[in-house]
Amino acid sequence: MVKLSKSARREERLGYLFISPWILGFLAFAAFPILASLALSFMHWDIYASPSWIGLDNFNRLFRDPLFYKSMKVTLTYSAMAIPLGLVIGLLLSLMLNLKVKGINFFRTLFYLPSVLTGVAVSMLWLWIFNADYGLLNYMLSWVGIEGPQWLKDPSWILTSYVIMSLWGVGGNAILFLGGLQNIPEQLYEAAKIDGAGMYRRFWRITIPLLTPTLFFLLLMGIIGSFQVFTQAYIINGRGGGGPDNAGLFYMLYLYQKAFKSFDMGYASAMAWIGGLLSLVLALIVYATQNRWVYYEADETQGRKAVVK
Template sequence: MANTIMSKAERREERFGYLFISPWIIGFIAFAAFPIVASLLISFMKWDIYQAPSWVGWDNFNHLFHDKLFYKSMRVTLVYSAFAIPLGLIFGLALSLLLNMNIRGINTYRTLFYLPSVISGVAIAMVWKWIFNSDYGLLNYMLSLIGIHGPKWLEDPNWILTTYIIMSLWGIGGSAIIFLGGLQNIPGHLYEAAKIDGAKVMQRFSKITLPLLTPTLFFQLLMGIIGSFQVFTSAFIMNGRGGSASGGGPENEGLFYMLYLYQKAFKSFDMGYASAMAWVGGLISFVLAIIVYKSQGRWVFYDADDNNGKGRTA
């Protein structure tokens, strides 16, 4: 009898559990699962929104790999990633070391450096568009004060990608806060023991701090790879409306992958082609993430070995 009553109570608890998580389940199905499946189907169709979609099979993917702008947008995105991700990690780590200092008002500094990460992307893009303006921008004005004639940042194809890489450092406050969490997780007695042994500052950093921060570094690297394939707002606001037929700036040197995808979907209304681009871009970022994930056994250090022998004690 007790088992029967307990079984009913468990079933009731289970029903309530599903009831409480049902908003998330409904939201996931409506706004994540359904769009993903729909985009996969649309990638095999020709659809301009106005007319009924027609099945074209692999035509969108075949055309994709013969599209020069597809390769251009991929190159721009990969080059941006190759510079923006390492610089973001380096400056984020350096900033976190400063924010980890025990000085007066440190919490205020942490808040101030983190704030840029939560400001609207459109607002940030508008500010940076003014800063990089070649005629009346703040950056060229500051350079002129020391006798340097600044370049046409957003108008010169040789400088436009550099512009976006510099702009990417605006958000390192968010990266620094994550690194800060990793720094504060490192046991203090390791530093005390190292000091007793006579280890210098750089020795403590290279032998203790950096190895024990590699899990955090690994996470940041994965997020950076995923995020680099989602650059859109800044490119759209700063050069998305002019400079080339595709909206990629001079000679399409600012044509990021997501910007080109947007142009195909909402300017050319080629939804099938845009969906094919989305799946190919997602697959490439997934492969890059898997490569990084598989490499972690060689360079990511944990406090202790796990059962599989992966990771090493720092």
């Protein structure tokens, strides 16, 4: 073991001192609750009485619960619709925000602002927009002679409504894509132009491959975020309901119902671990495939590849 000098030991102690607030916060507000929920997942606890050990009963009940599968289906369906759509629209928006035109910084700020607004305020806004009787969306559809659907009152439209709502924060994706676009060296495009590559070929052979690190990050965050949908579902479904035919019963919303309406904390803890493990598995699958489609290096040969010989 290498013996540290007095100044090095002092620097080490200062380092631990500076990160101690984070360490204490993690232990108190993350590590302890995580371990406590793991223990509670093997217990029955209704808050009023002391927890009692029941082994795997919570998990056995969970896998026989039709609403567990319903909430999982709702969440996965929402993820399959909202994540790709958010990525595509975010990319298209970033291409427009990357244009060198006067006042572009104003539009970048304008498109990013909605993503920093609070979830409750945004949910109330969308509740009005999707109102079937006097909502803005159906009113605008009536201008072109279209009778709008019931949206949040119709089981066949409620998930579509949530997907549309998710686009409210697409400006955050666009700003991250914009950062990726501005990190692509201009000489790659110049090399491709010299070799005769058109605009679309440069886009597919240079822009898309070199944006894959950003795409990879946003895909991971999207998977994790889709399993945390709660606020908008809670507000729009009427403070914790699942909507018509439970078509809006997201996984976190059902977990909330079990924990704070039924006071079945052991069951809710088991749900939390199953949901967390599933999102982890999906994230690991994406992570394991990154070597096949994520490119981290850029050089002039990437520009040369823009031309099909």
